[in-house]
Amino acid sequence: MIRVIVTDIEGTTSSISFVHEVLFPYASKHIADFVRAGHGDTPAIREQLDAVAKAAGLPADDIEGLIAVLQSWIAEDRKETALKALQGMLWERGYQQGDFRGHVYPDAAEYLQRWHDRGLRLFVYSSGSVKAQKLIFGYSEAGDLTPFFSGYFDTRIGAKREASSYRNIIDELGVEPQTVLFLSDVEAELEAAEAVGIRTAWLVRDGELPETGRPVMRNFEDVDKLLMQR
Numbered sequence: 117m118i119r120v121i122v123t124d125i126e127g128t129t130s131s132i133s134f135v136h137e138v139l140f141p142y143a144s145k146h147i148a149d150f151v152r153a154g155h156g157d158t159p160a161i162r163e164q165l166d167a168v169a170k171a172a173g174l175p176a177d178d179i180e181g182l183i184a185v186l187q188s189w190i191a192e193d194r195k196e197t198a199l200k201a202l203q204g205m206l207w208e209r210g211y212q213q214g215d216f217r218g219h220v221y222p223d224a225a226e227y228l229q230r231w232h233d234r235g236l237r238l239f240v241y242s243s244g245s246v247k248a249q250k251l252i253f254g255y256s257e258a259g260d261l262t263p264f265f266s267g268y269f270d271t272r273i274g275a276k277r278e279a280s281s282y283r284n285i286i287d288e289l290g291v292e293p294q295t296v297l298f299l300s301d302v303e304a305e306l307e308a309a310e311a312v313g314i315r316t317a318w319l320v321r322d323g324e325l326p327e328t329g330r331p332v333m334r335n336f337e338d339v340d341k342l343l344m345q346r
């Protein structure tokens with residue numbers, strides 16, 4: 117019986133276009149000023165810049181070089197933990213100022229509430245930082261959805277296509293893998309979760325249904341029907 121749901125964000129609870137056409141361009145536009153203003157006296161920013169410098173093989177004081185690296189990572193959608201941490205800090209201002217609100221599909225907002233009320237424990241696992249996860253759900257178009265979640269995982273637990281990440285999540289939650297349902301739009305992530313015994317559901321929000329033996333879910337209502345069968 118499923119007792120825990122772990123959900124991806126981009127392409128699952130929320131549209132890919134919101135992430136790629138709103139959040140990433142906002143980060144790209146503001147990252148340079150953010151880093152120039154914060155690198156000297158904000159330890160949380162400095163810590164992430166040191167990680168960027170190490171990963172890129174640049175001196176930690178090459179601020180313009182680090183900005184160029186960050187811009188290129190945003191453009192190529194690199195799931196680098198330090199970039200994701202900086203993006204989360206940057207987006208906080210955008211959400212607080214009302215520049216945008218987090219996109220969450222109406223069916224996702226509805227069933228997150230229903231599943232929570234039914235006693236299921238809900239968690240997020242996204243490449244976006246935990247801060248960014250709390251922001252997209254906290255400032256969502258459907259209101260503050262964070263009360264429905266029991267916890268959040270980002271790439272500090274491991275990369276989303278690695279089976280070991282899902283083992284780490286199971287260990288952290290202290291549950292049996294077959295009691296967990298993982299939702300994602302990326303088949304490689306589902307395969308990694310399945311490798312450690314986690315149940316999965318594949319969200320295909322838009323476009324043609326792929327030819328696969330795997331059951332495909334168009335929305336969270338379909339996921340709920342699957343839950344009822346298990």
Ligand SMILES: CSCCC(=O)C(=O)COP(=O)(O)O
Nearest residue numbers: 125126242243244248249252
């Ligand atoms: C938490 S909202 C920003 C999403 C993000 O930065 C990202 O890389 C999306 O990754 P996901 O694992 O949710 O597909």
Ligand SMILES: [Mg+2]
Nearest residue numbers: 124126127301
């Ligand atoms: Mg996704």
